[in-house]
Amino acid sequence: MTRSEIGVGLIGTGFMGKCHALAWNAVATTFGEARRPRLVHLAEANGELAAAKAAEFGFAKATADWRALVADPEVDVVSIAAPNPFHAEMAIAALEAGKHVWCEKPMATRREDAAAMREAARRAGTVAALGYNYIQNPAIRQMEALIAEGTIGTVNHVRLEMDEDFMADAAAPFAFKNGAESGYGALDDFAVHPLSILWRLAGPVAAVMAEQAQPYARREGRAVETHEIAMALLRLESGASGLLVANRAAWGRKGRIAVQVFGSEGTLAYDQERMNEFQLFTRDGDERLQGFRTVLTAPVHAPYGRFVPAPGHGLGFNDLKVIEAHELLAAIDDRPARLVDFDTGFAIEDAVHAMARSHRDRAWIDLA
Amino acid sequence: MTRSEIGVGLIGTGFMGKCHALAWNAVATTFGEARRPRLVHLAEANGELAAAKAAEFGFAKATADWRALVADPEVDVVSIAAPNPFHAEMAIAALEAGKHVWCEKPMATRREDAAAMREAARRAGTVAALGYNYIQNPAIRQMEALIAEGTIGTVNHVRLEMDEDFMADAAAPFAFKNGAESGYGALDDFAVHPLSILWRLAGPVAAVMAEQAQPYARREGRAVETHEIAMALLRLESGASGLLVANRAAWGRKGRIAVQVFGSEGTLAYDQERMNEFQLFTRDGDERLQGFRTVLTAPVHAPYGRFVPAPGHGLGFNDLKVIEAHELLAAIDDRPARLVDFDTGFAIEDAVHAMARSHRDRAWIDLA
Amino acid sequence: MTRSEIGVGLIGTGFMGKCHALAWNAVATTFGEARRPRLVHLAEANGELAAAKAAEFGFAKATADWRALVADPEVDVVSIAAPNPFHAEMAIAALEAGKHVWCEKPMATRREDAAAMREAARRAGTVAALGYNYIQNPAIRQMEALIAEGTIGTVNHVRLEMDEDFMADAAAPFAFKNGAESGYGALDDFAVHPLSILWRLAGPVAAVMAEQAQPYARREGRAVETHEIAMALLRLESGASGLLVANRAAWGRKGRIAVQVFGSEGTLAYDQERMNEFQLFTRDGDERLQGFRTVLTAPVHAPYGRFVPAPGHGLGFNDLKVIEAHELLAAIDDRPARLVDFDTGFAIEDAVHAMARSHRDRAWIDLA
């Protein structure tokens, strides 16, 4: 490997595995990176599938044994897009092997596994980042910048909604995600996404009061063990109040992550289903002309211009992963990067576990 | 007074007083009522203003003494649009004088006053209705009908938001509404409106867990005693879960009452800032064509057609009061009417008081 | 009649007749007029209906003979809401009797009748106004003010669309509006409305190149004689370019009047189906924050505040007629008024007739 390349290993070829592969294929062309990724090794539980996907995705080697990939000296960075229960073992092994790690969210279903991952990352000294791609949207980046600049004043109230409808069909069979082994339900499956945005826009959560609900108690005669709906009252460290709700059974919502941030001088709003725009209201100027403006993302909102030089032409879901890959490469090169690392990732998941306890105890829980 | 007329008295000539006057002037022309209102008597604390407004609004007599109005034998129905602290005394006096009463919301700032009003109404036997005009919107009526017909299946989750920005300016002086004597803040000033809609669409609340927040703790050096922001987790009697938030300091929101109702077969959504439309998603039919449809209110959504025979031409805020007046006249004539009476009105306000206790005690409160 | 009253006669009790009646009932209460309308005389071709509607609408006298109404010395102003073919005869008679006239649009189906009305108005010296209610919308008024103030710079391009779907059903029977005696079709039935807005926002039309189309050539085996679709390229006197399209067969459009005004410094947009808001883009300020803002009408947009003192609460279609009535009363009292008089009304209809000739001759037509 020449100095200008970096060797990539990818574990998993499903939804997010393919998304990582697309990002690794696109990042150099998009950003003109000094370091061009070399797609070295692909792991997938099924060996035949591994070989087929390696050919499709452009990886040189394929394996059914992810440990072989982690041990491969040509691999510098490991993308982990395997099912959630494997994240901890894989990430810790990769970190211990001196690799950089780019792991899909959530870190783990169990709090202690996430804590172990955090510790491994602290020990390793390599880059350990989580796949919270929504925060990479130029619209979210711009909102974060505006809040930092004081455009909407001091943030005093935040609302977060995340809704999809893949669990909305009452007649659907009992699925893996209906069992307790998959986690809490909407709380960990969904809520971490809006929380990752919240952390960027308004900072950490200090206390939570949560409630979960089951729209359908049984499927195929079997008791559903997860909750499709999670709601929480929030108190942020900043003192701002907040509200969080997630629903996997919300008919008609497909990829909704709705964010409203209220400040002393204005308001920002966003909906992931229209990811190329955000809404801004500021209370300054001629009162007759005040209103929420719809800002279409554009080259003035970096790094949009790396994808398209014309404004309002639109990025897609997969483009966010390309930005994330670029940030990861920056971090690897010790340049400033905007990522969710394992420390912040743990804090987000810790808030989720606190919400589950709050639901159980019907009480407010303070985060340490 | 002939059989075809009904004598009207109006107390108060501010925002809602004028709104009542407009409704009384319009209801017969709009609905072709059998009974035409006769505008008999107007009361306003300032006698000169009372006379001027009586001339403007078309009332025959004016007084600075609301008790004279209540005692006037020509008055059959009393519109109460005086400041909230006077509602109880006026409504009870009018009911005891055998009048019908149309009182603006809320009933009272104190729970015991509202309870006394409810008792007076039960004793009186005349019609006692509250001014919850938003439920009169043909869009809300249609949503209610669709839910009753099962168009979205069983309701399992509801979200309610009410936001305006008249308290958003941090530099504004200390106002009446910042003092404890005005009530809790957003909780009673705002939340009763979305709750009145909730009651129609999804039924009563069974339990609440609430939190209030102050975006600005002080004004003019004086501690603010109310909360501009109120949030609550809800459990409905039906078993559905819910979320309620109200914010009087939400920059850019002007008359937002956003409602989302999720059911087992679809979803309904509404925003009062676009009051002539609602959103409906149903999961039936060709999956390629599914999406939220924006339904513009039209003559097929009664009683829209009484105002305009063409669809999509739009009603306004004041038109909702005309519908309410029509419902009131129906109730007076013992015909079926769709109103918030003093029993339901008390239940709504009782939920609000429970939320205040929940905030204080940081605990879930069950409603009796 | 005392000095503070004005006697009103109304001819016609259909869609727009009822709308006039509502406006006459509401204008004094809404605006606190010095002059309160007295509802003197109602005319309707059917005498029994006239009597019934007079009772409903609050008129003192009823007649089947509109000439009796015009001759009534108690009547000061005549509202004409009879079918279009009668407008000319009625308006001219009323003007010659010294009455003020408030006539629904269009003036007449034939150009020469409209010309005769214009001449009668010039001779009479009383107020003669047309019912172009859409221009009374506070949103349109505000857009007009912004253009006058230069907020969007010099207007260089305008687009106007008016669409409804009451003629969209191919299987509907042959109706009056399908016959040549009703006029051209969308061209005169619809296009005059957006043209009335155009005249306010960007001034008169100088040249037209038009085309009409028939989505359905036959109904019930009979040739349709009108055109449901009309389109025109426009050149304005100001030099700006423009586009006009009207469609009475546009499925799903209910009351759409979409206006886009492009200027050298910004853009304004409006849609009558969301009549309580307009869109504004200006190119000034921080480029990262530029976007179309949605301005909700509010008390800062006169005369919105006469209806509701709170912003964003919404006016309705009928409220626009109340504003028009107020302007009419101002004109009668020799105060400045914002109305479409018979001169401008004729110019608008003249443009429509020119479009019809352009369609016939397949050529540009210059307006005199």
Place this chain on the structure above:
Amino acid sequence: MTRSEIGVGLIGTGFMGKCHALAWNAVATTFGEARRPRLVHLAEANGELAAAKAAEFGFAKATADWRALVADPEVDVVSIAAPNPFHAEMAIAALEAGKHVWCEKPMATRREDAAAMREAARRAGTVAALGYNYIQNPAIRQMEALIAEGTIGTVNHVRLEMDEDFMADAAAPFAFKNGAESGYGALDDFAVHPLSILWRLAGPVAAVMAEQAQPYARREGRAVETHEIAMALLRLESGASGLLVANRAAWGRKGRIAVQVFGSEGTLAYDQERMNEFQLFTRDGDERLQGFRTVLTAPVHAPYGRFVPAPGHGLGFNDLKVIEAHELLAAIDDRPARLVDFDTGFAIEDAVHAMARSHRDRAWIDLA
């Protein structure tokens, strides 16, 4: 080269050159193509830039001489993304060298050059396709399918708008696009895009009546030779009526391509600025529930699912090029493909030239 690869040459590395490079890098991973593109040769007028971009984009060889690329036996398909005036010479040379050609739109600024390209393609027998990427949007594809299936009945009226604001600044200096050598202006620069969509959704244009306008006659004291605004009345071969407008000086519009298609049973609408959704109204079913529905694209709208398996997550502008590359590979393999070939591309540009003549002659022009 093995059987499973195809050799790619790319001429040009600007906006669209980079877009092609991204597509060539992504298409195999996205679609699991049998044939994986091999990035062989990159040409750019400046040799140093060529080398730098070849490294960034992943091409093996770089050249300042596009003829060397065309002559390269390893190159099977040539992407042409050089400035428009060079398209004809390059495309004809590549076709004559037996290569497949993927050329950015428009074919040429002069009609005779486009005609020569068409002839070369007919002679060559290889695949010759144009870069009309907007038609590749799953939303547009779905609209096309719905129209073909009769979901909105017989199309009788179409409206097309394309607007951006890069020419809106009156004070900007005289640019290449203001000179006659660049073409007509909005007419050829923009209008071909909505026309490519029109051709898919409603078929060819039969007659045009066009008008062009200059918002700013001079820049830097020099007469502007192009027109930023173009408008046309259309008659389609199907008999439907249509309207086309394009504006490069439309403040606030960034990538708007608004399409409205009216049929005898419903209406479809689309706006490129919200490219992941379309609007559909159908007149069937319960009239109380009719409204325009917003359909978010999803895996049910092929080939969306190749990018993201979850609905409503959003594609971007660059993804459309990946779909186009996939179609091109299908055509090369003699499988059915959905592309704008040089025959249809010529017909589109022929319509544009007819519009220019119509503007000049102020007359309707029939297309042969």
